[in-house]
Amino acid sequence: MSKSPTTKSRALGKVTLSEVAAHAGVAPMTASRAINQPELVSATLRERVDKAILELGYVPNRAARALASAQSKVIAVLVPSLSNAVFTAVLAGIQDALDPCNYQILIGNTRYSDAEEEKLLFAYMQSNPDGILLSGLTHSPRVQQMLATSRVPVVSMMDLSPEPGAMSVGFSQVDAGYAMTRYLLDKGRKRIGYMAAQLDERTLRRAEGYRKAMREAGLADPALELLVPEPSTIALGAELLGRMLAKVPELDAIFCCNDDLAHGAIFQCQRRGISVPEQLAIGGFNDLPASAWMKPSVTTVGTPLYQTGFEAASLLLASIRGSEVAAQRIDLGFTLMARESA
Amino acid sequence: MSKSPTTKSRALGKVTLSEVAAHAGVAPMTASRAINQPELVSATLRERVDKAILELGYVPNRAARALASAQSKVIAVLVPSLSNAVFTAVLAGIQDALDPCNYQILIGNTRYSDAEEEKLLFAYMQSNPDGILLSGLTHSPRVQQMLATSRVPVVSMMDLSPEPGAMSVGFSQVDAGYAMTRYLLDKGRKRIGYMAAQLDERTLRRAEGYRKAMREAGLADPALELLVPEPSTIALGAELLGRMLAKVPELDAIFCCNDDLAHGAIFQCQRRGISVPEQLAIGGFNDLPASAWMKPSVTTVGTPLYQTGFEAASLLLASIRGSEVAAQRIDLGFTLMARESA
DNA sequence: CTGAAAGCGCTTACAG
DNA sequence: CTGAAAGCGCTTACAG
Numbered sequence: 001m002s003k004s005p006t007t008k009s010r011a012l013g014k015v016t017l018s019e020v021a022a023h024a025g026v027a028p029m030t031a032s033r034a035i036n037q038p039e040l041v042s043a044t045l046r047e048r049v050d051k052a053i054l055e056l057g058y059v060p061n062r063a064a065r066a067l068a069s070a071q072s073k074v075i076a077v078l079v080p081s082l083s084n085a086v087f088t089a090v091l092a093g094i095q096d097a098l099d100p101c102n103y104q105i106l107i108g109n110t111r112y113s114d115a116e117e118e119k120l121l122f123a124y125m126q127s128n129p130d131g132i133l134l135s136g137l138t139h140s141p142r143v144q145q146m147l148a149t150s151r152v153p154v155v156s157m158m159d160l161s162p163e164p165g166a167m168s169v170g171f172s173q174v175d176a177g178y179a180m181t182r183y184l185l186d187k188g189r190k191r192i193g194y195m196a197a198q199l200d201e202r203t204l205r206r207a208e209g210y211r212k213a214m215r216e217a218g219l220a221d222p223a224l225e226l227l228v229p230e231p232s233t234i235a236l237g238a239e240l241l242g243r244m245l246a247k248v249p250e251l252d253a254i255f256c257c258n259d260d261l262a263h264g265a266i267f268q269c270q271r272r273g274i275s276v277p278e279q280l281a282i283g284g285f286n287d288l289p290a291s292a293w294m295k296p297s298v299t300t301v302g303t304p305l306y307q308t309g310f311e312a313a314s315l316l317l318a319s320i321r322g323s324e325v326a327a328q329r330i331d332l333g334f335t336l337m338a339r340e341s342a
Numbered sequence: 343m344s345k346s347p348t349t350k351s352r353a354l355g356k357v358t359l360s361e362v363a364a365h366a367g368v369a370p371m372t373a374s375r376a377i378n379q380p381e382l383v384s385a386t387l388r389e390r391v392d393k394a395i396l397e398l399g400y401v402p403n404r405a406a407r408a409l410a411s412a413q414s415k416v417i418a419v420l421v422p423s424l425s426n427a428v429f430t431a432v433l434a435g436i437q438d439a440l441d442p443c444n445y446q447i448l449i450g451n452t453r454y455s456d457a458e459e460e461k462l463l464f465a466y467m468q469s470n471p472d473g474i475l476l477s478g479l480t481h482s483p484r485v486q487q488m489l490a491t492s493r494v495p496v497v498s499m500m501d502l503s504p505e506p507g508a509m510s511v512g513f514s515q516v517d518a519g520y521a522m523t524r525y526l527l528d529k530g531r532k533r534i535g536y537m538a539a540q541l542d543e544r545t546l547r548r549a550e551g552y553r554k555a556m557r558e559a560g561l562a563d564p565a566l567e568l569l570v571p572e573p574s575t576i577a578l579g580a581e582l583l584g585r586m587l588a589k590v591p592e593l594d595a596i597f598c599c600n601d602d603l604a605h606g607a608i609f610q611c612q613r614r615g616i617s618v619p620e621q622l623a624i625g626g627f628n629d630l631p632a633s634a635w636m637k638p639s640v641t642t643v644g645t646p647l648y649q650t651g652f653e654a655a656s657l658l659l660a661s662i663r664g665s666e667v668a669a670q671r672i673d674l675g676f677t678l679m680a681r682e683s684a
Numbered sequence: 685c686t687g688a689a690a691g692c693g694c695t696t697a698c699a700g
Numbered sequence: 701c702t703g704a705a706a707g708c709g710c711t712t713a714c715a716g
């Protein structure tokens with residue numbers, strides 16, 4: 001009550017629920033109900049409490065509520081990158097799905113690193129999240145263990161889990177890789193290269209699809225693959241185009257594991273005077289905004305990014321609420337966007 | 343102690359500090375110290391506690407700690423967009439600066455909306471953040487009021503505050519807008535258009551710089567400006583190029599308020615057979631990755647995105663720690679990148 | 685260096 | 701519909 005403001009007290013010095021209650025002439029419990037379950041409070045008292053809140057400028061203390069209720073109202077989201085437009089699109093979907101529910105979203109950027117993912121997950125676990133959204137299917141043993149121990153609902157995004165109990169939302173990366181390769185094959189291309197960076201699990205699964213299609217066509221050749229661990233950028237796409245051509249001069253098509261690489265490869269072709277698609281067909285992945293507008297426009301695989309985030313968050317919400325979860329595994333599919341570059 | 347696991351108890355059912363302490367044969371206080379200030383605990387006890395933590399799989403409860411210590415170890419960051427590469431670059435800098443300090447970062451996407459900003463800030467205030475990072479200088483009265491009431495340290499990013507006490511990190515948007523216009527003028531261009539989207543405060547300040555330069559050159563003409571409120575995209579850049587040209591056929595240069603618009607405008611020129619920069623010079627803003635690689639490469643203004651985030655977070659940290667904050671206003675400058683498009 | 689007591693600001697679980 | 705009691709899991713502020 002009478003703490004001198006200069007004394008370093010352990011309290012925040014902010015307005016508390018009790019003060020609101022006192023101001024409104026009710027018990028703290030009633031003030032709490034007026035805020036969280038107003039329908040259980042008589043109109044008169046509810047108004048008195050609302051007035052007190054406004055007059056005092058009351059801001060609820062989330063930590064206290066979390067501690068008392070054992071519910072954090074926190075959802076943790078782990079994505080491998082924020083600079084990659086792919087994941088910001090997924091995040092937009094998540095935000096929209098979660099927006100009405102008043103959850104606090106913890107966004108963690110793992111930077112494609114298992115160690116970072118472990119660190120972030122451990123940090124987030126301390127907030128007792130009500131649910132977790134993860135990118136991809138494969139995680140380190142320690143991450144798997146933390147998840148198993150906590151028994152928090154988890155939804156995986158961007159690929160489909162083969163495990164029966166697991167919740168996942170996305171599409172088959174293998175099938176999508178296969179589809180693009182098949183498309184290039186159908187266009188009559190024979191020497192089709194696969195160019196990939198980052199080497200995350202999705203990139204590798206697209207490579208599987210590529211190999212399957214090439215094998216079926218009797219055109220498989222390891223020399224056609226160029227996979228590097230560096231982060232995927234336009235600059236890298238430009239560089240890899242050069243290396244690819246040096247390795248396989250008779251190349252007639254390239255499937256880039258994503259659009260950044262494809263854009264870089266196309267810019268490089270323009271600088272070298274290689275005509276796309278006449279001399280070299282180029283396919284990308286994810287259909288980033290520039291792909292539709294570049295000249296030549298980029299043939300690529302349209303993927304349900306926003307929707308993946310939206311559906312994954314919705315599934316997680318349903319699971320948190322304990323309602324019967326219809327589909328544990330939501331296949332959103334993909335679309336081959338045939339344009340000018342291939 | 344003996345709660346049946348089927349009973350819905352108010353507790354989380356997780357291992358607590360007290361259990362760790364009991365397991366290690368010490369008081370809870372000692373276990374707490376072993377975790378937070380290990381140097382104050384004897385080696386023997388420290389090891390016993392560490393062992394107990396491992397064996398029990400203890401995860402600290404952040405809410406309890408926050409409540410008891412009146413310190414949240416949370417920093418809230420509000421950015422107007424996540425799909426815009428500008429802000430993800432800023433975020434990367436923030437993450438790197440904050441990484442060693444074990445803060446939890448709350449990333450809020452205001453979507454360029456004052457209402458959203460208010461909503462997010464109010465939600466974040468409930469977590470009692472130790473500090474706040476804001477984008478831009480201008481905010482709604484309610485946001486200003488929340489900030490003032492809370493007395494939480496705030497650092498503004500992306501522009502320089504004229505207010506003496508305020509902390510800000512960025513560069514002068516007006517000066518940068520002026521510099522690009524001056525550059526086009528120096529190239530001998532006369533009918534220089536300004537094309538802008540979103541109409542956020544930065545876009546408007548760049549417009550001020552543009553107008554100043556045009557006025558000084560005696561070439562100012564309101565007809566040369568095309569400002570629209572829609573979000574900035576490549577598609578919009580392509581569309582605005584058309585509208586601009588229809589309005590001012592003799593246009594010989596365009597300053598686009600950002601690179602997305604510039605890319606769209608250039609793609610549109612390529613589709614219409616307009617040569618850049620011969621017939622039309624095009625300048626952009628922010629130096630996104632594609633700008634260096636496109637053909638023609640894009641003349642633009644390089645801005646210290648990552649650094650802004652890094653320095654802003656560092657300044658905030660210093661302010662939270664109460665150390666003498668050297669510069670309240672950090673001007674990181676900008677760089678005109680002269681390339682092929684202008 | 686170690687610990688017993690009290691309290692942070694809420695909500696749960698009961699009563700009435 | 702309203703409220704008094706107890707407790708969530710930690711840390712502060714004191715003692716020893």
